[in-house]
Amino acid sequence: MEFLQIEYVYQHSEEQDLEAFLTELQNEVGGERSPYYSRGGAIDLVAFFGVVVAFVIAPTLQSAAQKYLEGLLNLDELKNLGEGHRKQIFRWFQEIETRVYRLIRTIQAKQFLISRTFTFQQKEEALVLEVPTKFGTIYVVLNHKHISPTLLENLPRGIVAAIRYLHENSLLEEGIAFQLYFDVASQEWVYLFAPSIEGFSHYIDRYVDLRDQQIKQISSQSEFMRLFQPASEDEFKFLVSPFREYKEIANEVQVYTPPNNSGAAD
Numbered sequence: 001m002e003f004l005q006i007e008y009v010y011q012h013s014e015e016q017d018l019e020a021f022l023t024e025l026q027n028e029v030g031g032e033r034s035p036y037y038s039r040g041g042a043i044d045l046v047a048f049f050g051v052v053v054a055f056v057i058a059p060t061l062q063s064a065a066q067k068y069l070e071g072l073l074n075l076d077e078l079k080n081l082g083e084g085h086r087k088q089i090f091r092w093f094q095e096i097e098t099r100v101y102r103l104i105r106t107i108q109a110k111q112f113l114i115s116r117t118f119t120f121q122q123k124e125e126a127l128v129l130e131v132p133t134k135f136g137t138i139y140v141v142l143n144h145k146h147i148s149p150t151l152l153e154n155l156p157r158g159i160v161a162a163i164r165y166l167h168e169n170s171l172l173e174e175g176i177a178f179q180l181y182f183d184v185a186s187q188e189w190v191y192l193f194a195p196s197i198e199g200f201s202h203y204i205d206r207y208v209d210l211r212d213q214q215i216k217q218i219s220s221q222s223e224f225m226r227l228f229q230p231a232s233e234d235e236f237k238f239l240v241s242p243f244r245e246y247k248e249i250a251n252e253v254q255v256y257t258p259p260n261n262s263g264a265a266d
Contacts, residue, residue, distance in 0.1 A: 003099045006031030009050035009130075013037075018049065020113040025051075028106045043177060043200065044244075045139060046236035048118035048125040051107065054132055055096060093164070097156040104129070104152055107142060126237040131159060135166045136176045138192075139239065145231035150187040158182070158189025161210045165192065169213065179239045181207075181228065191228070195240055204240045 008025065010018055012035035025031060031051075111127070118125040129140040140155065162180050179193040192208040194215070199205035203221035208214070218224050224242050235243045 003056050003095055004029075004103065005054040005056055006103070007034045007052040007054075008032070009034050009036065009052055010048065011036060014048065014118070017115045020115070021049075021110055024110045024113060025106060028110070029103050043239045044236060044241040045128065045141075045179075045239055046120045046125045047128040049114075050128045050130050051103070052130045052132065053100065053103065093160050097160055100156040100159055101153070104142070104155055108149075108152055111143075120236050123235045124233060124237075129159075131163070133163060133166055136178055138162055138166075139177060139179045140189075141179075141234075141237045144182075144237060145233045146182075146184060148187065151182050151189070154188050155180075158210070161189075162192050165208060165210055165213060177239055179204075184229075193239060200240055202240070203242065203244070204238065 006029060008022060008031055010022075015022070015035055022033060026033075034052075107127070107129075124143065126141045127143040129142055131138040131140070138159070140159065142152070158180055162178065166178070176194070176197070180189050181191040181193055182189045183191065190210045192210060193204050194206050194208055195204045196206055203218070204224055205218050207216055207218065209216060218227065221242065221244070228242070230238065230242045232243065235241055
């Protein structure tokens, strides 16, 4: 039974450098190629390769799970479902974790087949997992400077936690982008960056701590740097780069935005 639909997104001119990697991924986990010729974006994340993962509803869950993923069931409504439906949705998420883990493990094992390093302004570009949801796309960077085997092993659990949060709670805006990020100490993916519309012009100004399900505000770019201590090598691996040049004058932030790049993710 198919649980995931996989699409590989990359620049057409770079397909030769990615050919061996792509071939092995398709052999191991399937998926369709979706090269582009020119791609711009309104976020700072610069990706040389994206793996877009959409979830497929199992026939036995069609009614309840479809409503869940379409955002028609919040937490209270989910509690009102019959015990049988809740257990089915729980088992479905368990299966999703298993399938996503297999995908991530395959990506990790086959990365050596990528024939060159992709850089933008002398900084490594991102290898990104994209998970579209009713409320916006969740981006996960798989090649952060401090990525570890433990983080990759724990990632499927973090993805499911982020999806469940978005569907069972509500943020102010829909159709915006999110980024799942990790806690170095626990090696768990417990932060869901959720910049406001204004934040996309300045810095990541809001996040959800998935451990307590609370939305937390960030007052400045320097506070973001203090809280998450991003590596300088990861400059272009965030929705809003934490390394933008900026000045704070009378609480007004003036931001230098890096030049637009045709390889930036949407």
